[in-house]
Amino acid sequence: MCAITAGRRGKRVLVVEHANRVGKKILMSGGGRCNFTNTGTTPENYLSANPHFCKSALARYSPWHFIDMVERHRIAYHEKELGQLFCDESSKLIVRMLLDECASAGVRVETGCSIEQVQARNPGYEVRTNRGVFRSDALVVASGGLSIPAMGASGFGYQLARQFGHDVLPTRAGLVPLTLSGRPLEQLADLSGVAFAVTATSNGQVFSNSMLITHRGVSGPAILQISSYWEPGDPLSIDLLPGRDALDVLQQWQAERPAAELKTLLGELLPKRFAQRLCEVWLPNRPMRQYNLPRLREMAATLAAWPLVASGTEGYRTAEVTLGGVDTAGVSSSTMESRQVPGLYFIGEVLDVTGWLGGYNFQWAWASGHAAGSAL
Numbered sequence: 001m002c003a004i005t006a007g008r009r010g011k012r013v014l015v016v017e018h019a020n021r022v023g024k025k026i027l028m029s030g031g032g033r034c035n036f037t038n039t040g041t042t043p044e045n046y047l048s049a050n051p052h053f054c055k056s057a058l059a060r061y062s063p064w065h066f067i068d069m070v071e072r073h074r075i076a077y078h079e080k081e082l083g084q085l086f087c088d089e090s091s092k093l094i095v096r097m098l099l100d101e102c103a104s105a106g107v108r109v110e111t112g113c114s115i116e117q118v119q120a121r122n123p124g125y126e127v128r129t130n131r132g133v134f135r136s137d138a139l140v141v142a143s144g145g146l147s148i149p150a151m152g153a154s155g156f157g158y159q160l161a162r163q164f165g166h167d168v169l170p171t172r173a174g175l176v177p178l179t180l181s182g183r184p185l186e187q188l189a190d191l192s193g194v195a196f197a198v199t200a201t202s203n204g205q206v207f208s209n210s211m212l213i214t215h216r217g218v219s220g221p222a223i224l225q226i227s228s229y230w231e232p233g234d235p236l237s238i239d240l241l242p243g244r245d246a247l248d249v250l251q252q253w254q255a256e257r258p259a260a261e262l263k264t265l266l267g268e269l270l271p272k273r274f275a276q277r278l279c280e281v282w283l284p285n286r287p288m289r290q291y292n293l294p295r296l297r298e299m300a301a302t303l304a305a306w307p308l309v310a311s312g313t314e315g316y317r318t319a320e321v322t323l324g325g326v327d328t329a330g331v332s333s334s335t336m337e338s339r340q341v342p343g344l345y346f347i348g349e350v351l352d353v354t355g356w357l358g359g360y361n362f363q364w365a366w367a368s369g370h371a372a373g374s375a376l
């Protein structure tokens with residue numbers, strides 16, 4: 001996006017990509033259909049040490065700007081849920097569109113091009129690669145985060161930032177499945193594949209969506225979202241009856257179906273195998289008439305805030321994003337240019353700006369790229 005924007009403004013642009021093709025994360029995103037933006041994008045959908053940093057770029061390049069481009073290229077798309085836009089056919093069309101836009105803006109793209117060294121050359125920069133030495137007035141670092149090393153992710157951007165005196169805030173995996181160990185894992189692992197709607201809460205953040213039990217722990221959109229706010233040791237609670245008052249539900253069952261057992265009734269709201277397990281491990285299973293009010297209250301509390309003890313995350317191997325990164329304090333929020341090194345820019349995921357699940361990370365990549373491309 002940065003190359004396209006700068007190229008359209010008449011700049012001579014070279015994109016240096018060390019992988020054998022560009023946009024691998026776009027290709028694998030959204031299950032191969034690329035959730036390319038979210039129509040409800042706001043700065044509140046991002047995590048950053050400076051929550052204001054993303055505002056200017058997001059305001060100047062909105063989801064509708066990107067949607068315009070998608071429509072101009074006649075790429076069919078649909079909204080899946082919550083403003084999330086996906087291609088009807090394939091993520092390949094988004095990569096094709098960006099490459100076509102690059103071509104028409106006169107941008108040169110070099111793949112399989114590994115950077116050996118970058119040096120400031122007053123003025124400008126010198127980039128030594130396996131394909132020769134390139135000199136430029138400006139250098140834009142768009143090398144992403146650490147997630148999915150198998151796809152070409154590297155710590156290169158952070159290294160470069162440090163080389164030029166920038167602070168890099170600690171990084172960790174975000175939008176990532178949580179792992180369980182010991183008893184919590186034994187209690188759930190054989191239910192791998194079971195999914196249901198929950199509300200997950202940690203550190204004051206709340207997400208309602210589905211949760212999936214895996215053979216290592218838990219995943220699914222609600223868990224991926226909360227994983228960006230959770231760190232090992234932090235409390236995590238799961239409302240198993242989202243949108244309902246658990247005590248009301250239990251009391252209604254007691255009044256209307258006193259002979260029915262708890263596990264049978266819970267099995268009408270939750271997957272039966274999970275309801276059964278809940279009643280083996282966390283809740284006493286009896287006919288509803290046998291519970292007194294204090295017991296109902298205790299059970300309601302467990303259902304509303306089921307304490308899931310996660311031991312960690314699956315890490316960068318499966319994480320969709322990297323939290324932390326180049327400290328935005330050293331970067332202009334309107335141009336993405338380094339405050340201390342003229343002509344050096346940082347855009348996309350390498351910066352300490354991380355979006356929620358749902359198209360927000362690509363929208364940040366497009367918006368920050370557009371901001372830099374307009375300023376170069």
Ligand SMILES: Cc1cc2nc3c(=O)[nH]c(=O)nc-3n(C[C@H](O)[C@H](O)[C@H](O)COP(=O)(O)OP(=O)(O)OC[C@H]3O[C@@H](n4cnc5c(N)ncnc54)[C@H](O)[C@@H]3O)c2cc1C
Pocket residue numbers: 016017018019022023024025026028029030031034035036037113114115142143144145147148151152153154156157319320321347348349350358359360361362363365
């Ligand atoms: C499995 C998966 C699914 C995802 N799905 C979605 C989704 O549907 N919607 C969404 O909004 N976000 C999604 N994301 C997040 C999104 O892909 C990233 O936030 C986004 O791609 C970041 O863009 P970027 O340009 O900053 O970095 P990247 O897309 O990571 O691009 C960085 C590029 O730099 C190259 N590079 C790295 N080091 C070097 C080097 N030393 N020299 C030369 N080149 C280098 C890499 O090969 C790569 O091509 C997903 C992520 C993953 C892992």
